Amino acid sequence: MHNLTRKQQEILDFLLNNQACFPHPPTLEELCAAMGLKSRGSMHHQIKALIDAQLVEPPERKQRGIRLSQQAKDWAADPQSAGGLPFVGSIAAGRPIEAIENISYLAIPEQIKTDKPCYVLKVKGDSMCEEGILDGDWVVIEQRSHARNGEIVVALIDKAEATLKFIEQYPHETLLIPANSKMQALRYQPQQVEIQGVLVGQMRSYIHRTPNPGGFAPSADAGRPGD
């Protein structure tokens, strides 16, 4: 996350500190003037880096000036949560993602996330239990809109329901496959299924967990030698 050069940091700090000074988002030229540069191209080079770092909104070929991303503003408001990933809500098969009100940030170890933008969801339900993803687990999702077959994705179905499943995409249908032998794979038209991210990490707390959850209670007599 902190792979900014010193100049990029300087520009970012400038944008954060002088946010109020500009009535409208500044253009490249205005920024050049404000920071003493003579070439728009040079400034763009720096801004591009900030866009890649998700700190400035990508303008998508419109001309509306340089605007800081929400992430950058959050980061300024709460430097503590720097590097943390947003915990955006919980996902239960068959419902929209249940967003939480106060977005909090979790410090996620490098090992279970990627360089790209990620977010965290809490899992509800057992549709992936045979993959070791249980009710109450956190999952780290890399934000992207495409996936390879066999990956586990957050899929939005008919723009209404969100679910965490294995995905298999074929020309004329998309399969969403649970990891629970009691459940069936779901068939959809490709255009019904919108990928919202791909699973890159998972974690679980055993601190407030009931000893034997999830229907996988280890029955003591399973293989228990007779006396």
Add this chain to the structure above:
Amino acid sequence: MHNLTRKQQEILDFLLNNQACFPHPPTLEELCAAMGLKSRGSMHHQIKALIDAQLVEPPERKQRGIRLSQQAKDWAADPQSAGGLPFVGSIAAGRPIEAIENISYLAIPEQIKTDKPCYVLKVKGDSMCEEGILDGDWVVIEQRSHARNGEIVVALIDKAEATLKFIEQYPHETLLIPANSKMQALRYQPQQVEIQGVLVGQMRSYIHRTPNPGGFAPSADAGRPGD
């Protein structure tokens, strides 16, 4: 671990104490000026040692200034237990814990650890797969020598083999119960089993994971309609 020379310690202290003074991470030259050296090369010689000691981020030929590693910052915040947890090795059922040479420290989220001393192990084997603990997962273990029935523990058997299992302790025997229906519970005399810690957290990376691991591959024909 800390085989630093005097000068190296001095520079490290300087970096720790003056962290706030530098708006951006200092360059070698700035550090020279701040500490009264005249040669970048000399400063680099010292910084190199700190990089080797994992106390300064390796810049990988980028130019983003001298930045302390997370480990160094944690160490400063709490010299006793350095924020991150020690990753001490891997545990496979039926073998001693396989210690690794260079103990590294992982930053573990608050949510999956406790206030008490913890350490991290990598899991090998599928003996707990039905509890959602798969081969290759990391587990966070709270260091203690007793457990309640139904907790998952790191148990040392006959002072030789280590294993991760559910525990059930009775006056005259101790059961170590896997979460894998293909495996059997193990019976021991209480004095044969030494508890080395209790599971408090777990995490998993899907980044370098083969799509369908662990014998729980989602068979695409489970519920898949015929074409």
Add this chain to the structure above:
DNA sequence: CAAGATTAGAACAACAATAGAACAAAAAAA
């Protein structure tokens, strides 16, 4: 003294930052 630590200084390669030109899309003006 001898070994190791520290330093200055030069030289180098990789990277970063810049200006400037040219282009395309959007917005504004005619």
Add this chain to the structure above:
DNA sequence: TTTTTTTGTTCTATTGTTGTTCTAATCTTG
């Protein structure tokens, strides 16, 4: 509408900065 201006984008060449390596000299410590 058409024309003009603004704005973001891309590209190249140039310059400056930074980390790195090396050598030799100096300092410290047992």
